[in-house]
Amino acid sequence: MQAILSLVLPFALMFALMYFLLILPEKKRTKKYNEMLTALAKNDEIVTRGGIMGKIIIVEDDYVIIETSAERTKIKIAKNGIATKVNKVEQ
Known part of the structure; x- marks a missing residue:
């Protein structure tokens, strides 16, 4: 059990770090850009x-x-x- 946890934990931490540093900010930028496009007048x-x-x-x-x-x-x-x-x- 300890060996499996020591192998999986670093990958889970890397994925969480990538999600918060790359994926989440890009989603926010895309949402803001789409709102700007729909609000054009x-x-x-x-x-x-x-x-x-x-x-x-x-x-x-x-x-x-x-x-x-x-x-x-x-x-x-x-x-x-x-x-x-x-x-x-x-x-």
């Missing part, structure tokens, strides 16, 4: 994964259309291509 400013910044003008189920420049260039992108939402400070 018109006039939100975003940054895409490619680094393009723009303002959302149309929100659909799987994609958004953003306006990216003073010339009002419109780009249609998939929602999962959005990296972050830019928070502007209201003055």
Whole structure:
């Protein structure tokens, strides 16, 4: 019994450590990202994964259309291509 416990205990501890250091934080990040995607609305400013910044003008189920420049260039992108939402400070 002691030999089996001494073999299994290190693996169980390694799994628990990996769970708390890698798996749990990644689940939290994924949940926060998905909440951000579902909360996107018109006039939100975003940054895409490619680094393009723009303002959302149309929100659909799987994609958004953003306006990216003073010339009002419109780009249609998939929602999962959005990296972050830019928070502007209201003055």
